[in-house]
Amino acid sequence: MPHRSDPSAHSPVLPSRDAVAATLRVAGCVFAEDEADLILAAANGDPSAVEGMAARRAAGLPLELVVGWAEFAGLRIFVEPGVFVPRRRTEFLVEQALTLAPDASVVVDLCCGSGAVGAALTVALGAADLHAADIDPAAVSCARRNVASLGGHVHQGDLFDALPARLRGRVDVLAANVPYVPSDEIALLPAEARDHEPRVALDGGADGLDILRRVAAEAPGWLAPGGHLLIETSPRQAPEALSAFIESGLEASLAVCRERAARVVTGRRP
Template structure:
């Protein structure tokens, strides 16, 4: 299984830091320590850590945490996601690079709905973690009624920092339970980055994930689809007619996930990205509840 964490983009290419000639010996020493600890992208990580540390003592503390196995994003306090620098606190699920594919799908659907209705869409980021998906969705669309929620208190505190800039609200609780009742039947785009690792495979995850991220954000039950089933069963009550639910899954899980969507009355389709090794199942609430599934969805896409 590949690492769940995004590899840092080349800092030199993005212009996010500069290393002077006088810093090169220190940088070489940092790279050596990181390599010895097993960091695959040691040079890029060294540059980011050096840029983040105002003093040598601060740098030593950051290196100590990273070489002890803490996720780079927890050490830095942020992650790049969807063109944003998203705050990520210790103990909070780190947004994955592959989840940017889910974001891209949500943005495309949101733009289509906004263009069709001429209004700002209503979006909910369920199982929001740091709030990265919701914050990036709002930034891309330029105007969203945004709500987000998570069951983990640390995630909620972190998400509130990221979502505030978009004028959104974050709630603490289990799935839909803490959301305002007035959102029922109004949600245009519902993203749910649910845990989908089967319980017996959690132990195969990289140590920085299984030791430093909450288990509730990783463990999806016996087949990895327990939380997905709960979300899908309740989603039709919350989605607006023609609204969309987007959930990330593993490639092997997609057929069962689609069947779950169908049983809940949603019109499913699967989108995949070979580049990001990402699979997203998208379910649309029919605008005509009497029309059977298995024909054509509201976007003109043939469904199984």
């Protein structure tokens, strides 16, 4: 009788958690075991997918871009290469917005990137009219995947130029996670950001405040009476950021979360 080989004997074997973690650990990943679990889950039993994702992560691609999503404010936010990965510290901006405007009905997520901030606000608020905007086509495409199911609208363009004119004077929450890294400090960022995220999402000009100043100057015309502008900033930039808000006619204050190293400048339209 002719011998029949077992087809399963030639099938690729799924790498073990320990093997994936070992690959990541050699590459310097501090939480190698946890990352291995996420990679194995994302690969859905495909050995070649596991090997490919582990190799990309070991080469320095951010884990979120490897597995295709980032956790943010309890949500799974879709991300892809070429798009800014939402930072967990930015959850503080969302929390501040919800504290200041718990009944907001019109929300704008400016410089939206993946749309994480707008998505988190909309889920928490319930029935808010969400508009997200970014100048980067890749970010706009990604944001649409994250907010379409929430009934949100995504627009492409330079800051307020992207928004429908009908929103003027009606925005309750204007969240703008603008780029705020000074141009000459981009090279000092961790490789994950420096090499794998778009410069347009990081570079805030000479002192890091170019985009913030533009947003603060135009925001009062878009905010509803009593509406709030919220922008994340750094400890060094906070005083100048506050001044920009005040100069635009907003009632400004600074909120700080030391645990997450987060600072958010808030401005209320009187």
